Structure formats: C-alpha cells, structure tokens
Amino acid sequence: MKNFRKYTLVLLSFVLTQAGMAQDNAAELAKKLANPIASLISVPFQNNTDYGIGNNNGTKNTLNIQPVIPISINDDWNMITRAIVPVVTQYxxxxxxxxxxxxxDAVVSAFFSPKNSENLTWGVGPALLLPIGTNDFLTTKKFxxxxxxxxxxQSNGWTLGGLIxxxxxxxxxxxxxxxxxMFVQPFVVYNWPSGAGLGANMEWTxxxxxxKGTLWxxxxxxxxxxxxxxxxxxxxxPRLNLAAPDGAKADWGWRAVLIFLFPK
Known part of the structure; x- marks a missing residue:
C-alpha cells in the first residue's frame, strides 16, 4: 500500500506539471476526449489493475487497447468506430x-452521429462481440x-453523459x-482551460x-x-469495486491511461 501511494503521488505530480505545460489547444483536445464520439482519431492504452479478488486474494491486470477512428460519411453524418481489445494477466x-x-474477447462498436447537433451530442449503432480470447478462461467462444x-x-467545461x-x-x-x-457507463468530467480534468464514471456490467452484475x-x-x-x-x-458476484469482488484497484492523439 505504501508503494502504491508513492507511485500515485509521483504520477499525480506528473499530470499536474504537464497540465501547466499544455499548448493553447489543450482545452479543445480535452473537450473532444471527454466525448466518446468526437471527430478525433485516438489510441488509448487503458491499464486496470485490481487486487484482493475473491477468496484466493487474486490479482488481475487488464490492458485495454481502444483505438477510436471517426469516418465522415457525408456533410451531415459521422461514423465513429471504437474497438476494445483486452490483454489480460490474472493470478x-x-x-x-x-x-x-x-x-x-474484443468488443467493436460503430456509432452513427450527426455532425451538427447543437444541444445534445448522440450516436447509435451496432456492437459486436468477437471471441478472440486465447485462453479458455478469457473467452466466451461466442460471436x-x-x-x-x-x-x-457539454457546457462551460462540463461533460455529462452515458453509454450503453x-x-x-x-x-x-x-x-x-x-x-x-448489458454494459452501462454514465460519466462526468470537468476540464480546465489548461487541459487538466477531473471526472468519474461508473461501469455496470x-x-x-x-x-450476475458487477459495478465499478x-x-x-x-x-x-x-x-x-x-x-x-x-x-x-483509483478503481472502487462497489458490487460483484459472490467470490469475485476486488478489495481495491487503480487505472492508468495513456492516449495518443491525432488531431486533424
């Protein structure tokens, strides 16, 4: 726990320092990143590590590779493709x-979203489950x-929304x-002009x-x-496991994400 606190403080210091060094367009990039269907190519590497899972005090690390690629269909519509490819190690x-x-297993989604929505940004489309898991315990073996x-x-630095x-x-x-x-993810983020942000989401599966349900x-x-x-x-x-099936709840966890951006 002491090491976790030390590493957390170092990472937080890095985040805050880099926020002050951000360029003038940092606020606009942060606003787009708070929007899951923004017209911005990005490649997030989201790492989740969870400890004290179940009766055997298990540990699980999941690196989600999540490329987002927007495609302009015409003057009025975008199609935003999002993939989640998990790389898992668990003990x-x-x-x-x-x-x-x-x-x-991977989940691939495509959101069809109007380009000029003024009051509410939205998108709908299909989601696909691809059974690419390489271990019997890590795959459903189902399409x-x-x-x-x-x-x-989005208004005045705030982003409030949800995905399902x-x-x-x-x-x-x-x-x-x-x-x-079913997967439900409500989220809220506040971004400062520097590009720094404070937010939270809930993930209900x-x-x-x-x-059986799991809530983070x-x-x-x-x-x-x-x-x-x-x-x-x-x-x-941090990651807080609020609910899980019997014998599967984690004591605590943390999330770290590095997102590579490719603005137009």
Missing part, C-alpha cells in the same frame, strides 16, 4: 496458485451482436453458455443469463500534454 482468480494470460448508444451534453450496449450471442461453441450482457466507480485526474511532437492525454485514478 489466483480461477483457483489457488493458478495463472492465465493472453487476449480476451455476439446488439445495439449501442451514447448521449452527452446490449449484446446477445448469435453463433459459436455449443459447449458454452449463450451470452446476454450485467450478465442476464446468470443474474472510477474517479480520474487527467491532463493533455506532448511527448515530443506527439499529443497525448494522461489519466490516473
């Missing part, structure tokens, strides 16, 4: 003295599909249970087939900065 999750590592939607309001998807399995291994899973609260501190000529955003914060 003592499936049993005592066990380890699994590799890719977990899935369903709807996804996001809506948000629901995925049902449509093909895959007959030896695995069917998938019916509901497994309807097994009547993720407070975050962020800053827009540059690594040489490369624009980036750094995000850090």
């Amino acid at each position: 003592n999750i499936t049993g005592e003295n066990t380890k699994q590592s590799g890719l977990a 899935g599909v369903g709807p996804t939607a996001v809506a948000l309001k 998807n629901q995925i049902w399995s449509v093909a895959g291994s007959s030896e695995r249970s069917n998938v019916s899973q 509901q497994d309807w087939k097994n009547s 609260l993720n407070p975050t501190l962020s800053a827009v900065t540059s690594l040489g000529k490369q624009k980036t955003q750094v995000v850090i914060g």
Whole structure:
C-alpha cells in the first residue's frame, strides 16, 4: 500500500506539471476526449489493475487497447468506430496458485452521429462481440451482436453523459453458455482551460443469463500534454469495486491511461 501511494503521488505530480505545460489547444483536445464520439482519431492504452479478488486474494491486470477512428460519411453524418481489445494477466482468480494470460474477447462498436447537433451530442449503432480470447478462461467462444448508444451534453467545461450496449450471442461453441450482457457507463468530467480534468464514471456490467452484475466507480485526474511532437492525454485514478458476484469482488484497484492523439 505504501508503494502504491508513492507511485500515485509521483504520477499525480506528473499530470499536474504537464497540465501547466499544455499548448493553447489543450482545452479543445480535452473537450473532444471527454466525448466518446468526437471527430478525433485516438489510441488509448487503458491499464486496470485490481487486487484482493475473491477468496484466493487474486490479482488481475487488464490492458485495454481502444483505438477510436471517426469516418465522415457525408456533410451531415459521422461514423465513429471504437474497438476494445483486452490483454489480460490474472493470478489466483480461477483457483489457488493458478495463472492465465493472453487476449480476451474484443468488443467493436460503430456509432452513427450527426455532425451538427447543437444541444445534445448522440450516436447509435451496432456492437459486436468477437471471441478472440486465447485462453479458455478469457473467452466466451461466442460471436455476439446488439445495439449501442451514447448521449452527452457539454457546457462551460462540463461533460455529462452515458453509454450503453446490449449484446446477445448469435453463433459459436455449443459447449458454452449463450451470452446476454448489458454494459452501462454514465460519466462526468470537468476540464480546465489548461487541459487538466477531473471526472468519474461508473461501469455496470450485467450478465442476464446468470443474474450476475458487477459495478465499478472510477474517479480520474487527467491532463493533455506532448511527448515530443506527439499529443497525448494522461489519466490516473483509483478503481472502487462497489458490487460483484459472490467470490469475485476486488478489495481495491487503480487505472492508468495513456492516449495518443491525432488531431486533424
């Protein structure tokens, strides 16, 4: 715990220092990054580490690679594609003295969003579950599909909104249970003119087939900065596991994100 606090303070100091060094367009980049369907190419690397999971005091590290690519369809509409590719390493999750590592299943979404929405930014489209997991414990072995939607309001530095998807399995291994899973993520962020931001989101995953739900609260501190000529955003914060199935709740965790930005 002492080491965690020390590393957290170092990272927080880095974030705050880099915030003061941000360029004039940092505020605009931060505003776009608070919007999951902004017209901005970005490649986030989101790392989540969770400790004290279940009866075996397990540990799980998940690196989510999350490229976002907007595509202009015409003068009125964008299509924003988002992928989440998890790379997982976990210890003592499936049993005592066990380890699994590799890719977990990916989720790919496409949001169709109007370019000129004045009061409310929104997007709707399909979400796909791709069973690319490389370990039996990290994959459903099911292809899935369903709807996804996001809506948000931005004003005076504030961003308030939410994202939702629901995925049902449509093909895959007959030896695995069917998938019916909902994901809900409300979020709020306040960004200062420097590009620094303070925010939080909640991540609720509901497994309807097994009547199991997981709920996380993720407070975050962020800053827009540059690594040489490369624009980036750094995000850090704790992870609080508010609810989980029996034997699967984590004691605590943390999130660190590095996002590479490619503004037009």
